[in-house]
Amino acid sequence: MAAPRPTVVICVDHAFVSGGQAKVAIESALGLAAHGARPILFAAAAPVDERLTKAGVEMVCLDQHDLLGNPSRAAAAVQGTWNLAAARALADLLARLPRDETIVHVHGWAKALSPSIAAPIRASGLPALYTLHEYFLFCPNGGFYDYQTNEVCHRTPLSPSCWATHCDSRNYPRKLWRNARLTVAQRLARLPEIFSDYVCISDYQQQIVGPYLPKRARLHRVSNPIDCENLGRKSDPATGDVIFVGRLSAEKGAFLFAEAAARAGLRPAFIGDGPIADELRTRYPQARFLGWLPPDRVRAEMRAARALAFPSLWYEGQPLTVLEAKAMGTPIVVSDICAGREEVEDGVGGLWFSSGDVDSLEAALLRLKDDALVARLSDGAYDAFWRDPPTLDRHVERILAVYAEVRERKRVERREECLQKMALPSPALREKVASRSEVG
Template structure:
């Protein structure tokens, strides 16, 4: 049987974060496997790998919400991107009803809830990969940025409307609630998807009360870029390393404070809104700025341990898995999805989420050369026993598609 036609929908046609990165790599992998792939995005430029792989691209050349010079136009587009809906409708109208899948990886930064309308009109099976939580939570994280803690409120409840949980300001939070109202009551976005791909057990727990009734739930691992370099020659060398966006919810301040208490130097690869404050409050910290993906992996390979101190749920914890592939143990918060990449006290350590003393204790424990050497070898062996390759990701994705098409044929 021939492979299906796949329409991948995502906000950006270039790597703007993990969401678009996975969408692009998945498109390239699916095309290589023999599927016809159409990549539908609002914002360019288009990643060169898509054209090189023969992926068909429909890019609208729009701004995303935060990059739009007109705040009024951005607000309007974010709630209902009429052009995205019209062009997606035209794109879907040209495709086979029997062997086409629509796969949405992201909509909240540019495409808007409007994409649900043409997908539903085409009556095509649609699947959503939960790279974040915007399908159910107005700010996309089940997180109160003001309190610096996971939010216990029911999304879109009266308490949710009255709570300023946004990282920017309360008017922006209210705009996001309006967008969520449109997504739920006008577009019926969540109900558009017969299938949902989750990335972690924690996601399923966090979304227990939110997932669409009757939706089929799948688990497909995101692909990890890594080479089997062999066990580290000297795992006892290197620093305690943070890789990612420098923001409060990612736990950057927590790591710096814990490292200070443990007498270690915190090293940060990445940048973000708190970089200047982080350096001012913790002058001993070394901020390396953004690095290319290859340079970031090299830094992880050279590190003594990766620290993943995120305060919110996360969805997957890709960095922790990348470090594992490099043979670098990880110290992870026990309240985030990255803990699933680490077997506690075997390939790394868990610490109590948000607790600087608990994290400091874990850092002190991994100052022990014998402990770090043993965990490094175990981490490397565990990852490469079942590596999260692009081929594995594509196989899992195609299995989801075939199940969706089989249900349609049976119906």
């Protein structure tokens, strides 16, 4: 008999695509619905992605601001520390769902939901897992990254050195608030402990977070889903610009790419926007700035590009743009310190360069002036992606297998707890009760 499809409560800050985290949560919900499961998206911030409504996905959206969008800093600080409305709404939702068929899957909490979601999940007794899109469960600023020095941070989170260091992208008071919030999440809410299972989206990421996970936590490797059409190998790959796709911010390496391209005599193209956009335009007026584009336009630009530059200075999780470029048959120049390198075999589907080293990145860009090399890297990137493409269907199949494992383990634990409470003296009687519980 086939296992029943689960009810999945997907918790995420935004009910719309605000970044990679929300994109994966929403597309996972759509995929689960298409596979016959019952996804329920629980989010704090509106608007609701219209695709969810069209697909009949159940929604609980609180119509709140996220922390950055809240007009009141004081209200944002309170909401970010303990979102009481979210805790109450989640408790109400979980209380009315079938106990033996429901699982809670958290994709994000740090931008709107807050650590308060731990209380209703724990009280429900439902199995819960967490996808590690970023590192807010373990690092105050979510990235193990010092935004003041533009370097990876190796300090122990919440240590005296961590408290004393201004590493926030904005100001030191905000860093202190984030430290306080993580203290609440870890020591008061005990948020990391409610998840029996964690989903890593890259092997490299697992190495980063491994030391911080609860001792009994189980890890699963499930790639993010990529929605791309197989267009075949490029017929003329050695054309177009080297492009950057993503948020224009210092930690993404945008300045590094612009400077290396200028030294290499290339005209860089930027797709995206962000806090350093104006400064980039001023310092590098020769560059093309296209702003944010619709997904189909981004894919078209990727397909036409000579290469994608992914010069991120922080660890990342599993960069979607790297995977999308591979699907298009576009080589990738990637930093050797970020998780994106896992998707690029150096010299096969792209080139690695030393993180933060403008000379190393310049050398890689100069190599891309070789048309024959670009053609070979293009074929390598395309073949590597389509050999085992992380499509939405494959993502859903793998995540459903994880759900089944987690639910089965929870069912066995409940059965054992029941038998221990009954303290039955006869092994035969214990076995008889166990078999009846399985049937029931």
